[in-house]
Amino acid sequence: MGSREKCSVAGVEAIGPYTLLRVRRGRLEPGVPGQFFMLEAPGRLLPRPMSLSLAPPGELAFLIDAIGPGTRALCTLEPGDRISIFGPLGNGYRLDVERPLLVGGGIGIAPLAYVSEALDGPPAILGFRTADHAEAAVLLPGAQVVIDPILVTDAIPAGHDVLACGPEPMLEEVARLEPAAQLAWEAPMACGYGACYGCAVEIDGEIKRLCVEGPVLRAEAVAA
């Protein structure tokens, strides 16, 4: 299990409609790509789970979509503000794959930037709702970008080891196309370390906690 530390905000940058929050990491380890951290959301009772997007020297960076009160609080932080961060948590991607292909949809590209860095820039296909959202593709230089109504799942070439993150319908389609893919899922969670049982999902036919078993799972494990 990860450790918990008060971290000071190093920078807050808009990337299209998203926000890249950078904090000084102190003694926190960045962990494996695909792992996540629980971020204190100022003024809110519960922390918010965020996968790590980048690990610049001495920092942790999180790509955040302000969709609710917690993420809005995180996106309005200012340099010098301090928040508690707990992690890294969960299980990330296995990186020992022969022909990696990163597949991301919307805010789901968040963990893929760190994967791309770790794998030295493998091919990537990213899908977005609008050209504005697609500005976030800057985090994965060289990635192929498609914009709605074209879907990433229309553009996946055969013969790759797919590492994906995105909205559920996208992941379900990736799982159908590539049963060996590694998929990063999302679920509401209060704690991130197995205490609250809020993030239960069906894994290998049993209800399990996504924070403990995942968030990255083999596609077959969640196939309906």
Next chain:
Amino acid sequence: MKLLNASGCLDALTAPEIARSLDAFVTKTVTPLPREGNAPPRIAEVEDGMLNSIGLANPGIDCFVSNSLPRLTELGVPIWVSIGGFEVADYGDLCDRLDDLPEVAAIELNVSCPNVDDVPASVGEIVAAARGATRKPLYTKLSPATADVAEVAQAARRAGTDGLSLVNTILGLALDERTLQPRLSRSAGGLSGPALKPIALAAVHACYAATGLPIVGMGGISSGRDALEFVAAGASCVALGTILFSDPGAPARVRTELAGELEQLGVDGLDNVIGLAHAEPAPHLARAERAASVSS
């Protein structure tokens, strides 16, 4: 004073170091048969609290005794087993299963889960069934969502409970900000966190006055000051719940803060604070009541 976790707010097997920072670990409620729990979404944050509708997800008593309990015992922390049933006999059967196990320090009777449909009828009957099946210390966990929680507590005492766990969550509802649909799949869920604290304090205060029983106080405790208030209201132990989700280091922090609160109060030892919020100390009341019941 002992510091515990509220049942269902910590998995000692995935977070053993946090469990070891407690004086006793209270398990998630165990039922006769395995339960997968309710469909997701199961949690929702609300103003000053959260709702959960986990639905007593647990492996069932057989798997718990053979699989979980031996691993929990290795932690070296006293284990309180929370049990729940769907009819009175379930509680007797579950207590019977646990009675011979030396690794079980106490049994908490969850007679108040808001997230299951079948709630057993009488707390008194349940406690009596449990009492008949075990010599272990029995703590009965009550809901504050009742007209008179003190009356229920008295019924539990008459039936032989050794103590009370106060309180369980109460039902609340949260709607999605865009769709106005319930945010939990089960619609309503149990409210916990700071919003529950005044309700819990009132229950502790009333049940202490009415029964004088040892009370594990819980409901929105997130600081040493909160813990102190529960003790003053009549709790002899306190349990941390929702705060563990946002601050896994809360047990150590609350202890430190509590020591500071005592120092500031100028009181030597927390035992001297128990029931301080009452004009009349409840143990006297309880003794007088017992004397009256014997002489009548």
